[in-house]
Amino acid sequence: MDTTQIITAFLSVGLIGAILGAVLAYASKVFHVEVDPKVEKIAEILPQANCGACGYPGCSGYADAVVTKGTDITLCSPGGQDVIDQIASIMGVEATAGKAMVAYCACNGTKENAKDRFEYYGPEKCSSAVFVSGGHKACDYGCLGFGECVEACTFGAMYMDEKTGLPVVIDEKCVGCGACVRACPKDVMKLMPKDSKVYIACNSKAKGKEVSDSCKVGCIGCKICTLPNTTPSGAVKMEGDLPVINYELPDDLVAAKYKCPKSCFIDKGDAEKSAEEIAKEKADWKAADAEKTAAAKKAALEKAEAAKAAKEAGM
């Protein structure tokens, strides 16, 4: 046995290690860049095998994607369940701190409601169908109904309703990760706060005539919902020819729901009620509204008269 050889081996490789260690330690100080602490935390948990199995450039790349883009947290195969749980706990803390969101389908173009332009016989995928002159639906903005969003959901929080041909989100299971939003080629899937009830079930930015030709329940851009006496809070604003709800402003939007000529405002609470109940509620509201309008009219009239009287008195 040759001791000098062992010593040479020890020293030479040891020195390589020491030099590299020193350089790296120094570099990590000099070249330090501030990053989101969450990214660092997740990167810490990931196995650092940098194998690329997740499809992202290395563990830190994946950590960054999870935090900034809301990527699926289950992609790390070397880490297994342990890592998923830990990331979930980090991201979970964050999710409750912010506002919990759920996905919804901003289209009510069921098989009955929306017309088709032609029959489509391609691969049954939304992203394929889009390539054939924007899809087979007469409406350029509506749901194509092949359920790519459902496939994208890793939480089992969505299913396709066979009857309507539209995706349905199960609010209890939805974590608001936005995977379906990214999957949809028509941008029909959107996110809304979990505690809000009403959403606009139309995505069409087309003009009124065009919309009513292609869909029974499409928004024609009449702007009723944005009028001050419909939504005094100003929570609904037009963006082009489509109203958008600002969920930051508190409003029950009941007036908009009943006033919308195309019934584009959908109340999630209605799903549990029977048709009669809904009809009754609507009738009640209409009566109340009529009363209110009458009262308002009367008040306005009185006000005008009072003003007139004051004017006359002043003269």
Place this chain on the structure above:
Amino acid sequence: MNKLQNFTKGFFKENPVLVLALGLCPSLAVTTSIENGLGMGMASTAVLVGSSTLVSMLKKYIPGSIRIPIFIVIIATFVTLIDLTLQAFIPSLSESLGLFIPLIVVNCIILGRAEAFASKKSVLDSIIDAIGMGIGFTIALVLISAVREFAGTGALYGYPLFQLMGIEGFKGSILMILPPGGFLTMGLILGFMQWNKVRKAKNTGGK
């Protein structure tokens, strides 16, 4: 998770190659014959067990910020040990595996296991996990190489089955031994795994 589950999960349920799709380079490159596949699987298992044990033993003394370089050094040490051992005692295997013995170092399974499991769990658990994963890796390698060897040369573990039975003619297609065959076999096996998964999901979903 109990110890037995921990041991057997790598065989099939969390098979590193077939389910997790890790360590693909060796599982395609050396699987031209069962002998090579088995040799590679056992060499990797040995490295995996050695490095997992050591990492798990030293986990308290390794500073977090340079743990990765230290893990790499530990793994590289075991790989070199195996390399030297093979050269000295099983030279034929050493020659046919060639470049891919030193490349065990960069097999994601080993570093992944060291970081994700051994650096957190007890020594015994780490050893059990490492052996289980190693066996899973070996199973996958043997499976792939069996398909390729048979389709490529008509032989299994060096025994020409058809000729032994007196049937001449089937000599296999060289293509299966060549790189395209490796990719093809891998694709088909992974496809089969997925088919199985989809079928199971449908069965349970249907009820």
Place this chain on the structure above:
Amino acid sequence: MDFSHLVVIAVSSIFINNFVLGRFLGICPFIGVSKKIDSALGMGMAVIFVMTLASVVTYLIQTFVLVRFELQYLQTIAFILVIASLVQFIEMFMKKNMPALYQSLGVFLPLITTNCAVLGVAILNIDATWADGSHYNFIESTWNGFTAGIGFTIALLLMAGIRERLELADIPESMKGTPITFISASLIAMAFLGFSGMSIM
């Protein structure tokens, strides 16, 4: 310096012995990062860069440390240590000083540390011999690293291009994702096999 040697190296490592399709090196990133052409290109560039650099550094380590002290058996440990540290250093440097480049290329660097293609090219550089028994010299090693990186990038880009289209294809449920990717890789590898009839000497 024999120029024809460089041509032989280039043709061999780009086409005939393409790292991914002929030698099975770097399969993990080949499958992992080939979903989009953009990221495949970034990854490819990073690999070319690191492979070239790794060839340079490991050649120096081999010649001035390992051979001098007769420590060739420590090749694996010394090479991986040097490559890993080098890549990490470059990553940190780039992140701080060239954020734009880091976004497009640097993010792929950590993925490359444990890419067997990089360690593979370093070892192949040392092992490879010409017919007269001489080894690759410094320039030949570096050139081999560079061209092997190009070969890797070509394979990766081909795969990414195919996968972008596969996304839209009607594939049986059980073949979706990784399985069909491997089958496509098999077909590309078959095409590359055609290069092995080439006489380059």
Place this chain on the structure above:
Amino acid sequence: MGNIIKLSSILFFVAGIAAGSLAFYNSFTKPEIAKLKAENETKARGYVLQGLIPDDQIPGLIYEEGQIEINGMKEKFWKVKTPGSNQYKALVFLAKGQGFSGVVETMVATDMNFKINGIKVLKHTETPGLGAEAQTVKYGDTKPFFEGWFKEKNSLNVIVEKDDPNSADKVQSITGATITTRAVCNSINKYAELVKKQMGAVQGQIVIDQSKVVSVDREAIMKARAEAAAKAEAEKDTTVTEDTPEGGKDE
């Protein structure tokens, strides 16, 4: 700063201890590897000499080392003697040539007329199924089929059939691997030529009673060259082989 020193000293010890323990282990395996290499070399030399020298004499053969210079590198070849005999019986050399994807190393044994007795491809990196067939043993055979093709050919002139279909020393090429076959042939030509040069010089210097062998040798070479030029003269090659007793024996 303190942290930097701490980290780098930890890495120093980890890397150092790893390297040290490997060096320790290496001190055990190194002689084993060397022994194995030497054993393999002896085995390969014995293997290619089969037939030329009776099996029971092979283990006791004396190998005298000679040196040839090729592209500035020194390479070994061996002159083979049986114990108690002054006469060389055979020549053995390890021919190296650039094959399709790397170097192909072939152990070659020839008689003193440079007629090949046996070859063995020791190392190659050729494509499985194509060039690698050079080592494949067909089921039922004991030796790779490729080796048999070279028996009795003149090592100075052996050539791939495709390159010269008229040569008496033509060798079939492996299907789809002409480059590999050509690499083996060319490397054998090149090394044999160098060995011949060396032998000529050595033998001219030393023993006088071997002058006969030398002259036979030269005659053989002249004839071998003539025969390479014209196919008609192929017959003369057999006359030459009859001159050497060793050549006749191994039929």
